[in-house]
Amino acid sequence: MMGLIIGLGLGASEPGLDAYQSAESAYQKFIKNPSQVKYHHNWEKLIAKFDRVAKDYPTCSKADSALFKAGKLWWECSRYSSSRKDKENALIAFGKVVNFYPKSSLADDALLARGEIYLELGDKNLARQEFEKLITQYPSGDCLGKAKTQLKKLGYPSSNAGTTPSAPLRKNDAIALLLQDSGPESESYKNSSLTELIRIRYWSSESYTRVVIDLTQRIEYTSWHLLKPDPSLGTPPRLYTDLKGTILSSEFKAQYPYKDNCYELPIGDGLLKRARAGQYQPEVVRIVLDIDSIQDFEEFALPGGEGAGYRLVIDVYGEKKPEIKIITQPGTTPQPIPAKRPTKPLTIVIDPGHGGGDPGAIGPNKLKEKDISLAVSKALEQKLKKELPEAKIILTRRDDRELSLVERTAKANALEADLFISIHCNATPDHNAYGIETYYLDNTTDRASLKLAARENFVSEQVMSDAGSDINKILADLATNSKVNESIPLAHHIQKAMIDELSKNYSAIKNLGVKKAPFWVLTGATMPCVLVELSFISHPREEKRLSSPVYQEALARGISLGMKRWLKENPSLTGWVAN
Numbered sequence: 157m158m159g160l161i162i163g164l165g166l167g168a169s170e171p172g173l174d175a176y177q178s179a180e181s182a183y184q185k186f187i188k189n190p191s192q193v194k195y196h197h198n199w200e201k202l203i204a205k206f207d208r209v210a211k212d213y214p215t216c217s218k219a220d221s222a223l224f225k226a227g228k229l230w231w232e233c234s235r236y237s238s239s240r241k242d243k244e245n246a247l248i249a250f251g252k253v254v255n256f257y258p259k260s261s262l263a264d265d266a267l268l269a270r271g272e273i274y275l276e277l278g279d280k281n282l283a284r285q286e287f288e289k290l291i292t293q294y295p296s297g298d299c300l301g302k303a304k305t306q307l308k309k310l311g312y313p314s315s316n317a318g319t320t321p322s323a324p325l326r327k328n329d330a331i332a333l334l335l336q337d338s339g340p341e342s343e344s345y346k347n348s349s350l351t352e353l354i355r356i357r358y359w360s361s362e363s364y365t366r367v368v369i370d371l372t373q374r375i376e377y378t379s380w381h382l383l384k385p386d387p388s389l390g391t392p393p394r395l396y397t398d399l400k401g402t403i404l405s406s407e408f409k410a411q412y413p414y415k416d417n418c419y420e421l422p423i424g425d426g427l428l429k430r431a432r433a434g435q436y437q438p439e440v441v442r443i444v445l446d447i448d449s450i451q452d453f454e455e456f457a458l459p460g461g462e463g464a465g466y467r468l469v470i471d472v473y474g475e476k477k478p479e480i481k482i483i484t485q486p487g488t489t490p491q492p493i494p495a496k497r498p499t500k501p502l503t504i505v506i507d508p509g510h511g512g513g514d515p516g517a518i519g520p521n522k523l524k525e526k527d528i529s530l531a532v533s534k535a536l537e538q539k540l541k542k543e544l545p546e547a548k549i550i551l552t553r554r555d556d557r558e559l560s561l562v563e564r565t566a567k568a569n570a571l572e573a574d575l576f577i578s579i580h581c582n583a584t585p586d587h588n589a590y591g592i593e594t595y596y597l598d599n600t601t602d603r604a605s606l607k608l609a610a611r612e613n614f615v616s617e618q619v620m621s622d623a624g625s626d627i628n629k630i631l632a633d634l635a636t637n638s639k640v641n642e643s644i645p646l647a648h649h650i651q652k653a654m655i656d657e658l659s660k661n662y663s664a665i666k667n668l669g670v671k672k673a674p675f676w677v678l679t680g681a682t683m684p685c686v687l688v689e690l691s692f693i694s695h696p697r698e699e700k701r702l703s704s705p706v707y708q709e710a711l712a713r714g715i716s717l718g719m720k721r722w723l724k725e726n727p728s729l730t731g732w733v734a735n
């Protein structure tokens with residue numbers, strides 16, 4: 157929340173310092189308490205506090221220390237858990253120190269730590285790269301001696317570091333895909349502002365596949381290009397993009413098998429065969445998607461999340477290859493394949509906001525948004541299951557876990573949901589503000605809506621209101637595809653029913669109305685969708701009410717009533733007929 161208090165003016169203490177201090181004092185308490193240290197989730201909670209400082213105050217003088225601390229804590233945590241994942245998280249956090257704050261006095265310490273972690277993971281080659289990077293980039297740092305000693309132990313004379321020229325590049329390859337791995341001696345490491353490719357992930361659904369490319373930081377946006385199949389070479393259609401100023405991170409290389417000069421992620425879901433990535437030039441990573449079937453694709457970029465500083469998203473639409481081949485007999489007219497619209501039950505996806513290391517907003521009495529959003533979502537689920545017994549009701553999370561925004565809508569899309577509702581609690585630094593509001597996705601210039609969207613999306617308000625920003629480009633793109641026309645009446649029905657239900661038993665229920673905002677959790681959803689702000693967790697009276705199961709129940713009752721009214725009005729949209 158504090159990230160939103162902007163423009164406090166001169167004289168105020170540096171923003172972010174308080175958050176850092178409070179994370180630090182939480183740490184001091186934590187390490188003295190052996191019963192706390194035993195549990196992994198306590199580590200995660202503490203690390204999230206430091207992560208949050210860097211996320212919310214990236215320009216604060218403690219941002220680098222916060223990331224460094226996050227790295228150290230993951231590393232320390234891995235000693236208790238013996239988990240490889242914890243060590244990898246440490247690598248990512250330390251990597252961010254090096255990439256985001258190359259001038260920080262902790263950057264060389266972070267490189268040293270990365271090298272040592274790779275040694276623990278048994279990867280001498282990657283460890284060597286980190287030590288060499290340190291020696292080349294931070295020759296006057298206080299870690300120089302340690303890095304040299306480590307290199308010597310590994311059997312490499314440190315004087316050779318960084319002097320081997322990079323391998324010559326193969327050009328004009330028939331497929332243009334024989335990718336060169338620039339290797340540990342690459343010149344590219346000399347430029348410390350390079351972006352690193354962390355990982356590639358994908359989600360499959362019936363009609364499209366979403367591929368997410370996680371990078372350490374923002375890059376100049378480059379579009380995807382579609383290459384037609386070449387029968388003479390036997391190559392399938394491909395989509396590719398070149399990421400400038402980008403290198404493959406050591407984590408990335410460690411994750412995927414290396415084949416034919418690139419790292420390969422098999423997909424094989426009927427739309428995409430696989431994804432490949434390689435160091436095409438010393439500072440250019442090329443990513444290729446080999447395609448089975450494509451009709452269209454959508455691309456956009458998102459700011460960080462889940463350990464990444466920047467994410468590129470591409471949705472590839474197409475028809476999955478049918479399993480049965482249609483054989484046309486001579487003399488007969490081929491029969492059109494009947495449009496396959498299986499009688500699918502009405503599917504409603506309920507998305508409890510936040511979770512895990514992301515508590516959402518926190519009330520004056522420490523009530524957490526993530527807990528209330530989950531409680532109301534579960535109450536709503538119970539109601540809908542009872543009232544719409546034939547419908548399929550899905551929660552994006554059922555327990556206290558962190559879920560990315562991309563994942564939330566991808567889940568709903570994969571299920572071909574008919575309706576998506578995201579449940580949140582409102583908050584503002586002004587403790588007098590209260591009321592209930594419902595949002596649908598749209599572009600907006602309304603300042604308060606932008607502020608709220610910024611909070612829910614974890615970016616600064618400035619980014620949200622910048623007309624040329626990516627989010628606005630994405631919205632311009634998606635506005636034509638999103639189901640705004642259906643979402644608006646849905647939002648109105650839900651809002652009205654909530655207000656009516658609450659007003660029966662509570663005083664001072666304020667109707668803040670239906671609003672529009674560019675929530676990322678809602679972008680990318682291909683069904684009507686709304687976001688409900690149940691009440692203000694920052695308002696003492698509403699915080700108290702939100703914690704009560706009776707109030708939660710009334711909210712759930714209102715939402716389900718509103719949904720049913722909308723469904724009744726739109727039987728054709730969902731194929732569902734109200735009884």
Ligand SMILES: [Zn+2]
Pocket residue numbers: 509510516517525579580581612
């Ligand atoms: Zn929220």
